[in-house]
Amino acid sequence: VASNDDKALQNLLKEFHYADIAEILDELNLEQAIYVIKLLDSETTSDILMELDEDNREKVLKNLTAKEIAEEVEELDTDDAADIIAELPEERQQEVINRIEDEDHKAEIKELLAYDEDTAGGLMAKELVKVYETWTVAGCLRRIRGQAKEVTRVHSIYVVNKEEKLIGRLSLKDLIVAKSEQKIADIYITSVDYVDVNEDVEEVARVMAKYDLEAIPVVDENKTLLGRITIDDIVDVLKEEADKDYQMAAGITGDVDSDDSILQLTRARLPWLFLGLLGGIGAFIIMEGFQEAFSKYAVLFFFTPLIAAMAGNVGVQSSAIIVQGLANDDVKGSVNSRLLKEMLLAALNGLILAIFLFLFVWLYNGEMDKALAISTSLVAVIIIAGLIGTFVPLFLDKRGIDPAIATGPFITTSNDILGILLYFWIAKMILGI
Amino acid sequence: VASNDDKALQNLLKEFHYADIAEILDELNLEQAIYVIKLLDSETTSDILMELDEDNREKVLKNLTAKEIAEEVEELDTDDAADIIAELPEERQQEVINRIEDEDHKAEIKELLAYDEDTAGGLMAKELVKVYETWTVAGCLRRIRGQAKEVTRVHSIYVVNKEEKLIGRLSLKDLIVAKSEQKIADIYITSVDYVDVNEDVEEVARVMAKYDLEAIPVVDENKTLLGRITIDDIVDVLKEEADKDYQMAAGITGDVDSDDSILQLTRARLPWLFLGLLGGIGAFIIMEGFQEAFSKYAVLFFFTPLIAAMAGNVGVQSSAIIVQGLANDDVKGSVNSRLLKEMLLAALNGLILAIFLFLFVWLYNGEMDKALAISTSLVAVIIIAGLIGTFVPLFLDKRGIDPAIATGPFITTSNDILGILLYFWIAKMILGI
Structure with a gap:
């Protein structure tokens, strides 16, 4: 590949989708990657940049001048452009922005950079197709031709009144099916979902998934139309969210993947x-x-790993199901009824397991009082572990803390200690020491 | 709400989105839910049905006649219709299909029911907008008006040749921007992503996420266009997948949520x-x-919970990161280099933790040989646990088994036992017993 035959390489790469080229570049070393990027036109490379691993993108951008980055950024939609610039060190951000030639694009990117990246504003793009209620279908189609060239995909056409406030929506399909002399005011759909620019991205994802939306308009507190969020950005949010929760449950913080450094x-x-x-x-x-x-x-000491493991497992199971329920917004009913249910569930599981353990210890060891002490504590430990696993995430959630931190090592460790303590207490009582 | 004032209730519910009504119904008891459903027209209720919890939907469907279900199904897109019918017991499936009046719809649903639900065929809908390469733009727009009425959202227009083979695509935008006398053959885009009807849904999700697609056409082995899959179905697939993996890691099998029965x-x-x-x-x-x-x-026995916990935690961490890497398709390089990296990582972590433990035991207990035995075994246990956590999912994946089952309790339990065994062996050696 890197035999320096520029022409052949250029022709070869033309056949590939940019996502595939990005995958190839992630495999190459930095020097080769930059060599390939400089060969391609900025329309392709800007798309490739977006698809690169974050770490690799950072390295590549370090090797481009502010002017080169500005050129890439001009080819991108405003949301992607703002994301790329936000990744740069602060002093370079200003430099790149100043080099952007298209004044509208520059202003829009600046606006987007001002929003928190975890809000709807941080996710939205400025590119959208907007029509005024006073236009006719024919006039609309004519002007949409102009606007639509800038927008990669037209999802919905947003209808605004003369104060730029969002009042409804139209689909391209509606427009095509309508007669050309009709007024937009007569054919637009007034029911339109929208989100506030300061809304949390996870909430936006929930709304879009719930109503099966492919794009959603973003408005400010006056309902002025500011931008739109498309479902492909939401897919990324959902994936990141799921990955983060999964890692958190396994005791890994921060966004790492298996290819990161030791x-x-x-x-x-x-x-x-x-x-x-x-x-x-x-x-x-x-x-x-x-x-x-x-x-x-x-002999009682030899059962501590068993007790600790069971306390940990039960705790993780019950906290995982609550954390997931909270994320999917389907934890209903009061905390008390939730705890009661978990108690019954843990008691049932604990009883079944304790009977098995009792029989094992009794038959193996021959001493019924020890068997009874061990298995009784097991039931108690499982119930308490289940209650802690249920209560802690619910409590954190009420306090506005991400309940996902309560899964994994956190629950395991606290349940380990508490389980062992409980075990010895109960055993002591039963054996009458 | 259920004060039997039908008219008021009907008017009230008209204001709600079907997804919201479904949420309300999930909270009501069965009798009330069915009462509400019978009040609404079949267009709304069919959408509501799709949004209900699977368990609640099953109960509601049990209380509807085959004819009523057939009416609901006629209002739905073919993919949703097939999903609903697939959930019914087998003898009722045939009954409902026979009651569907629209013959085309009936044939399409039958076709979809034949595909495995985990394949592209099981996920696709038959509703799509298809044009022949020989048509003109004007003719095309005219005919699309007819086809588009059936399709809720037009994503892409698929271009086929006279053998019905997929040869390209067009967006509505392209069609609007084009001149009306142009031929489709002159303006369509030949590069079109597609998936085979037997492709696994997870692979379809990966392709659509990678190329940022909002819809993808489904073809058979002759490239004949069969249907299309939209991104909102993929969002559901991704969510289910993430939920399943998360639960698996916590030691919960089967698709349960916190509201299921004990x-x-x-x-x-x-x-x-x-x-x-x-x-x-x-x-x-x-x-x-x-x-x-x-x-x-x-005193050595008192450290077994510590050893077991560390072995379990390290194992879960390393398996989680490999399982996630495999799911995201970014585990690169050979198994050996992967194991070497994990070994170095575990050795580094283990060393830091062991030094801390050594100091604790030494200062607390005053006996250096015991402190040395315990902390040396800790390093060994952590390294072995890391290697097992890395190797097992890679091995399962090579064998075509879902590596996700190797996370959670499976890794924890095997690492617990092995860790304790290793601990006593090494301690025995160091203490020279």
Whole structure:
């Protein structure tokens, strides 16, 4: 590939989709990637840039001049352009913006950069097709031809009144089916979903998924039409969200993937492992504290890994289902009824498992009182673990904290310690020590 | 709401979006829900049906006659119609199909029911806008007006030759911008992404997300155009996939949510807990086996929960990142380089944690040899746990098994046992017992 035959390479790459070229570039080293990018025209390269891994994009952009970046940015839709610029270091941002030649594009990008990236404003694009209610269908079609050239895909046509306020929508289909002399005011659909520019992106994703929307207009507090968000951006939001929650549940913070450096991965993983270590030390201290009391019952100590594992597993199961329910907005009913349900569920699971454990210990060990002590504590530990796993995410959510942090190592570690403590307490009571 | 004032209720509900009505119905009891559904016209109720919880939909459908269901189904797009019918018991399926009056709709639904629900065929709809390359733009617009009435949203217009083979695409925008006397053959875009009717839905989702597509045509092995898949169906697929993986990682199988019955939840959770119980019994047997050898070193037993927790946490971290990488298709390089990287990463993490643990045990306990034994084993356990967490999902994936089952309780339990075993072996060696 990199045998320096520019013409052949150019022709070859013309056949590929930009997403495929981006995938190839992610595999090449930096020098080769920049060589290929400089070969291609800025329309293709700007699309490729958007598809590159974030880390690779950063490296490539470092090797382009502000003028070259500005050229790429001019080819992109405003939302993608703003995203690229936002990734640059601050002093370069201003430099690149100043180099953008198209004044409208420049102003729109500046506007978008002002919004928080986690809000509708940070996700929206300025490109949209807008018509006034006073236009006729024929006039509309004529002007749309002009506007539509800038918009990659026309989803919906937004209808505004003369104060630029959103009053309805039209589909291209409606426009084609309508007679050319009709007024927009007579044919537009007044029911239109929209989101506020400061709305959280996760909420936008929820609204769009719920109503099966492919694009949604974004307005300010006066209902002035500001931009639109398309479903492909939402797909990315949903994917990122799911990946983040999944990693969080596994005890990995920060957005890492398997190709990141060992140092980045250590930074994402070590804090949670450290938490686990502290939990283990806590368990050690508890067990040491019970050492004398149970000096005749050494066998009880051999069940602590079992107790800890069960407490951890039950906690993770119940917190995962609550965290997911909260994310999907389908946790209904009061906290109390939720806790009662989890208690019954944990009691049922615990009972089944305890009967099995009782039989095993009894048959293996021959001592019914120990078997009873161990299996009774197991039921109690499972119930408490289930309640904690349910309560903690609900509590965090009420407090406005992302409940996802309550899954994984956090729940496992706290349930480990509490489970072991509970286990020895109950065993002590039952054995009458 | 249910004060039997039909007229007032009808008027009230007219103001709501069908997705909102579905949400309200999910909260009502069955009798009330059916009462409300019978009040509304079949166009609205069919949309509501699609939005109901699967469990509630099943109950509602049980209370409708085959004729009533057929009426609902006639209002739906073919893909949704086929989904609803597929949920019915087999004898009712035939009954409902026979009651569908529109013969074309009936034939299309029958065709869709024949495809596996996890393939492109199972997801596609028959509704699409298709033009022949020989048509003119003006003729095209005229005929599209007819076709488009059936299609809720026009994404792309697919261009076929006279053998009905897919040869390209057009957007409504292209058609509007073109001159009316031009031939389709002169203006259509030849590069068109498509998927085979037997393609796996997850692969379809990957293709659509990668190329930012909002709709993709589905073809058979002769490239004959069969249907199309839209991005809103893909959003659902992605969400289901993410939810399933998340639950799997937490030790929950089957598609349950927090509102399912205690019995359903038990069925989804108990098997994994039972696995954990067996693991705990395994740990007990190992510890008992080492009891005599370590009779003078009782303190070592108090660190087993720590060792087990660390082995479990590291295993989950490394498997989660591999499973996610495999799902996103960005695990590159050989298995060996992957394992080497994980080994270095685990060694680094392990070393940092071991130094901390060594200092703790030494200062707390005053015995350096024990501190050394415990912390050395910790490093070894972390490395092995990381390697297992990396290797198992890669191995399963190579074998064509979903690597997601290797996360959560599976990895935790096997790492628990192995970790404890390794711990005692190494401690035995270092302490020279």
